[in-house]
Amino acid sequence: MIKKSSIAILGIAAGLFALPAAAQLSTSNLYLGGSIGQSKAKDACEGANISCEDTDTAWRLFAGYQFNPHLAIEAGYADLGKATANGVISGVTVNAKFEASAWDLVAVGILPLASQFSLYGKLGLYYGEIKGTATGTLGSVSATSSDKDTSTDLTFGVGAAFDINRNFGVRAEYQKYKDMGGSSVGKSDVDVLSVGVLYRFR
DSSP states (O other): OOOHHHHHHHHHHHHHHHHHHHSOOOGGGEEEEEEEEEEEETTTTTTOOSEEEOEEEEEEEEEEEEEETTEEEEEEEEEEEEEEEEEEETTEEEEEEEEEEEEEEEEEEEEEOSSSEEEEEEEEEEEEEEEEEEEEEETTEEEEEEEEEEEEEEEEEEEEEEESSSSEEEEEEEEEEEEEEETTTEEEEEEEEEEEEEEEOO
16 A cells, blocks of 8 residues: 555655746756765664674765755665675575665755855655575575565655855765565665765756
């Protein structure tokens, strides 16, 4: 069943997409960017009795449209890295890997604090996928299984931005993807701390 919060965010997103059609689009309000940082699959190692690594490198590419100094809409694709587990359970050597990625659409509220510095918050919706692969080995016999789950839920974050000049800016931000995964590979919140750059067409 689709969550009421997801329906609400979809409605907000549809309304924001309709805004440029109602106004005159200007390429000077468009921007592109990318970021890189560290992800943490918060619940990936919960209850694990073997070695587990729940942090990895993450990166994101994004495009946005800024309507005014206080509001923008942004769409992006994020590779959220992987979580791995390794160890021996009842004599069986287990190696497991879970890889996560997501598309997101967010509204960005901006608070300018100076001519070049601002704070911002993001709220929106993501569509994500987690792929899981596990291999069990006992003696000379091994078996591998794989599965994946997709999910749609809330994503939100906060950050700070600094404009180097008219076109280029830098960011530092935190973003959370809620309840990624499902019944096949399990669920986990994924948190990302990152730094990024963006280019404005103006």
